[in-house]
Amino acid sequence: KQEVTQIPAALSVPEGENLVLNCSFTDSAIYNLQWFRQDPGKGLTSLLLIQSSQREQTSGRLNASLDKSSGRSTLYIAASQPGDSATYLCAVSPNAGGTSYGKLTFGQGTILTVHP
Amino acid sequence: EAGVTQSPTHLIKTRGQQATLRCSPISGHTSVYWYQQALGLGLQFLLWYDEGEERNRGNFPPRFSGRQFPNYSSELNVNALELEDSALYLCASSLWSHNEQFFGPGTRLTVL
Numbered sequence A: 001k002q003e004v005t006q007i008p009a010a011l012s013v014p015e016g017e018n019l020v021l022n023c024s025f026t027d028s029a030i031y032n033l034q035w036f037r038q039d040p041g042k043g044l045t046s047l048l049l050i051q052s053s054q055r056e057q058t059s060g061r062l063n064a065s066l067d068k069s070s071g072r073s074t075l076y077i078a079a080s081q082p083g084d085s086a087t088y089l090c091a092v093s094p095n096a097g098g099t100s101y102g103k104l105t106f107g108q109g110t111i112l113t114v115h116p
Numbered sequence B: 001e002a003g004v005t006q007s008p009t010h011l012i013k014t015r016g017q018q019a020t021l022r023c024s025p026i027s028g029h030t031s032v033y034w035y036q037q038a039l040g041l042g043l044q045f046l047l048w049y050d051e052g053e054e055r056n057r058g059n060f061p062p063r064f065s066g067r068q069f070p071n072y073s074s075e076l077n078v079n080a081l082e083l084e085d086s087a088l089y090l091c092a093s094s095l096w097s098h099n100e101q102f103f104g105p106g107t108r109l110t111v112l
Helices: none
Strands: A004-007 A010-014 A019-025 A030-038 A044-051 A056-059 A062-067 A072-077 A086-094 A110-115 B005-007 B010-013 B019-024 B031-038 B042-050 B053-057 B064-068 B074-078 B087-094 B107-111
Touching: A004 A086, A010 A019, A019 A030, A019 A086, A019 A110, A030 A062, A030 A072, A044 A056, A044 A062, A044 A072, A072 A086, B005 B087, B010 B019, B019 B087, B019 B107, B031 B074, B042 B064, B042 B074, B053 B064, B074 B087
Parallel strands: A010 A110, B010 B107
Antiparallel strands: A004 A019, A019 A072, A030 A044, A030 A086, A056 A062, A062 A072, A086 A110, B005 B019, B019 B074, B031 B042, B031 B087, B042 B053, B064 B074, B087 B107
């Protein structure tokens, strides 16, 4: 059974800092990994998708890396801003077949607060 | 292009009643997923529909059910509501089963 863990559970930083959020998963047989952002009481916004054959993806100030063999992904946020304050979730999609087919398994998230 | 839409935004029911939640996927997407986000439990996979068929379900009792219509919109039904069913229910859609999932704003279900 796939388990996804995110560290740290919460992070508070001053504006302008570069920061790293960590995600680890127990089963390396993944098809892809997604990073999401969730504002309080809202739905999820997809930030980055990394296919299992890729090492990293970049979008603006965000960079996500994937090391499938070690079961790890990191989300790097450059020059953080107060508007980045949200919960960040990573989720893995399994390879085809099996009882987990089609579903995303989520971590518990990292609550990020960026203060001015 | 419109995103995933869900209705209603909020739903208040009493224990024992039935709730119906609706989801419209992004145009062209054939796969629809339902997730439950209960306080302290994180996001849990509920159901996956593709081309009108249920393809997979999570570890939830049979009173959680749904369907997908010919236009690919979907409905989640929760029968015999219990207090612990109170949660944010999120719908997502994708072009096909392993593609990027896009989420709607959710329906907040409160069971009194």
